[in-house]
Amino acid sequence: MTLGEQPRPVRPTVVSTTPSKPEIDPILEALDPDRSRPADVVNSQGLTLSFGNKRILSDIHIAFRRGTITALIGPTGCGKSTFLRTINRMNDKVSGFRHEGDVTLEGESIWAPRQDLLSLRRRVGMLFQRPNPFPMSIRDNVVAGVKAHQIAKGKQLDVVAEERLRQVGLWDAVKDRLKDSPFRLSGGQQQLLCLARALAVGPEVLLLDEPTSALDPISTELVEGLLRQLTPALTLIIVTHNLGQARRASDNTMFLYEGQLVEHGPTEELFERPKEARTERYVTGRMG
Amino acid sequence: MSSHALPGTGRRRFVTIGFRVGTYLSLLMIMGPVVWLLAGIVVRAVPHFSWSVLTHPTTGESGGLENAIIGTLLLMAGVLVLAGGIGILAGLHLAEYAKPRKNGKESGSLLRIASDVLSGFPSIVLGYVGYVALVLGLHWNFSLLAAWIILSVMVIPYIAKSTETALRQVPTAYREGAEALGMPPGYALRKVTLKTAAPGIVTGLLLALAIAGGETAPLIYTAGAFADSPVSMSLTHHPVPYLTFLVYGFYTLPENASHYLAYDAGLVLVVLVLVLLVAARLVVNRTQKHSEARRG
Numbered sequence: 130m131t132l133g134e135q136p137r138p139v140r141p142t143v144v145s146t147t148p149s150k151p152e153i154d155p156i157l158e159a160l161d162p163d164r165s166r167p168a169d170v171v172n173s174q175g176l177t178l179s180f181g182n183k184r185i186l187s188d189i190h191i192a193f194r195r196g197t198i199t200a201l202i203g204p205t206g207c208g209k210s211t212f213l214r215t216i217n218r219m220n221d222k223v224s225g226f227r228h229e230g231d232v233t234l235e236g237e238s239i240w241a242p243r244q245d246l247l248s249l250r251r252r253v254g255m256l257f258q259r260p261n262p263f264p265m266s267i268r269d270n271v272v273a274g275v276k277a278h279q280i281a282k283g284k285q286l287d288v289v290a291e292e293r294l295r296q297v298g299l300w301d302a303v304k305d306r307l308k309d310s311p312f313r314l315s316g317g318q319q320q321l322l323c324l325a326r327a328l329a330v331g332p333e334v335l336l337l338d339e340p341t342s343a344l345d346p347i348s349t350e351l352v353e354g355l356l357r358q359l360t361p362a363l364t365l366i367i368v369t370h371n372l373g374q375a376r377r378a379s380d381n382t383m384f385l386y387e388g389q390l391v392e393h394g395p396t397e398e399l400f401e402r403p404k405e406a407r408t409e410r411y412v413t414g415r416m417g
Numbered sequence: 418m419s420s421h422a423l424p425g426t427g428r429r430r431f432v433t434i435g436f437r438v439g440t441y442l443s444l445l446m447i448m449g450p451v452v453w454l455l456a457g458i459v460v461r462a463v464p465h466f467s468w469s470v471l472t473h474p475t476t477g478e479s480g481g482l483e484n485a486i487i488g489t490l491l492l493m494a495g496v497l498v499l500a501g502g503i504g505i506l507a508g509l510h511l512a513e514y515a516k517p518r519k520n521g522k523e524s525g526s527l528l529r530i531a532s533d534v535l536s537g538f539p540s541i542v543l544g545y546v547g548y549v550a551l552v553l554g555l556h557w558n559f560s561l562l563a564a565w566i567i568l569s570v571m572v573i574p575y576i577a578k579s580t581e582t583a584l585r586q587v588p589t590a591y592r593e594g595a596e597a598l599g600m601p602p603g604y605a606l607r608k609v610t611l612k613t614a615a616p617g618i619v620t621g622l623l624l625a626l627a628i629a630g631g632e633t634a635p636l637i638y639t640a641g642a643f644a645d646s647p648v649s650m651s652l653t654h655h656p657v658p659y660l661t662f663l664v665y666g667f668y669t670l671p672e673n674a675s676h677y678l679a680y681d682a683g684l685v686l687v688v689l690v691l692v693l694l695v696a697a698r699l700v701v702n703r704t705q706k707h708s709e710a711r712r713g
Binding site for chain 2: 217219246247248249250251254255257259261262263264265266269273274277278309310311312323326327330
């Protein structure tokens with residue numbers, strides 16, 4: 130079964146295990162701005178990737194449904210981060226990078242000659258393991274990408290900054306110090322700031338590389354709650370070492386082991402009734 | 418902890434104290450000469466100092482320093498533009514564009530070796546090359562242009578190296594963040610990378626300027642050795658007066674007035690460099706308001 134067969138929830142919830150088709154209001158469906166677009170936003174078609182002679186990923190077939198959250202789990206060194214960083218082409222410049230197969234965004238190969246790298250990265254945002262605000266004011270951080278892509282200018286930038294800071298729930302904490310350095314914020318706040326920065330350029334897909342592993346439990350909960358609010362407008366792919374987080378925060382889970390996609394499917398199913406022995410060993414904590 | 422002495426505690430304490438003493442000694446080795454030199458200049462220059470020195474040109478073997486101060490400032494300004502421009506671009510190339518090739522080999526190594534070799538040349542050799550090639554060879558005579566070029570050749574490797582180092586210290590997280598946002602590379606370089614590296618680059622530039630301003634040997638061969646020549650804005654065929662020649666040349670003259678002038682020149686040079694240092698610090702502080710290092 131591929132992820133594509135899973136019923137498309139209007140508002141995905143964590144416990145969407147029943148494969149019965151939900152009732153969809155035909156009027157609402159007609160109003161859906163995404164209805165004419167492919168249901169799979171990102172699609173990895175037999176992606177095989179190596180750096181020099183070292184093969185990192187082997188023949189990965191997986192499709193990411195629009196508006197879902199997919200957790201990417203697996204032991205250290207299994208290729209999780211590499212897979213994630215392939216989708217916004219952050220690996221292209223690594224020495225010895227080679228790939229076979231294809232990854233498509235909205236049906237078009239991310240390596241297609243007409244694909245503009247900069248606008249690809251605008252459409253596919255990324256949040257890193259450690260918060261990495263730029264050495265500029267809090268406000269300038271939020272609009273850094275907006276300025277670079279010339280999406281807005283002048284007074285509009287202030288509007289964008291406020292809107293995005295509100296979206297991540299940081300506005301009240303920082304509204305009086307927008308001109309201050311971001312490094313005076315707590316780690317969790319810095320990560321939220323980076324999230325606001327990533328959201329400000331209006332991405333369709335957000336890649337999250339262990340976004341809460343450097344944060345305290347309360348900040349982690351805050352970020353997890355926010356991620357849920359970002360769907361179904363955005364499609365999220367989140368690498369995590371935290372199995373609890375994968376269970377709580379994702380609709381689907383994919384398990385990578387030694388560069389191979391061992392199993393993927395609805396999160397609940399993968400954790401409760403894994404089909405593969407290796408998956409079971411990993412999700413039950415018998416393999417780290 | 419228990420009252421038992423841990424094995425090796427005595428030795429550890431000995432080593433700790435040894436290192437502590439060592440670091441203080443090296444501190445003294447640096448601070449000592451600085452204080453001694455500064456005090457030596459101030460004590461000898463200040464009692465005879467009069468402000469008219471700054472407003473009158475050198476005449477014969479006495480007079481003021483006006484022409485030498487302007488000459489030195491002119492030389493430094495030229496080096497700032499010429500060596501600063503080329504040196505920073507070279508450092509930028511080494512740090513940002515001469516990345517390892519796809520086959521894993523380091524590129525740009527030829528430039529790096531050339532730069533390192535150049536920085537090893539004695540300044541007097543560079544001066545003599547300038548004398549033979551520019552002053553005599555191109556018939557420029559002692560001139561501003563010849564001095565600018567030779568001083569620049571001297572400090573470019575220094576600026577390139579400090580720029581490269583500063584750029585390499587910019588955290589990867591900043592670069593990746595900019596990359597992942599889809600910032601155009603040139604834009605990211607200006608707004609994120611260069612801004613972060615600015616203190617290192619400016620400091621390197623400043624030290625290079627101080628070195629250039631304090632040089633004597635290469636200038637004698639290129640700018641000339643005439644303390645009382647008037648300042649001319651023409652690029653060739655006019656020797657340039659400069660402070661270090663007064664220090665070097667007038668100290669050995671018999672008259673006391675000449676000695677005073679030599680010490681005055683030394684004092685002015687020191688003040689000039691101090692002003693440069695403070696100014697650069699202020700500029701850097703302004704740009705680093707939001708830097709990670711200043712989170713406190």
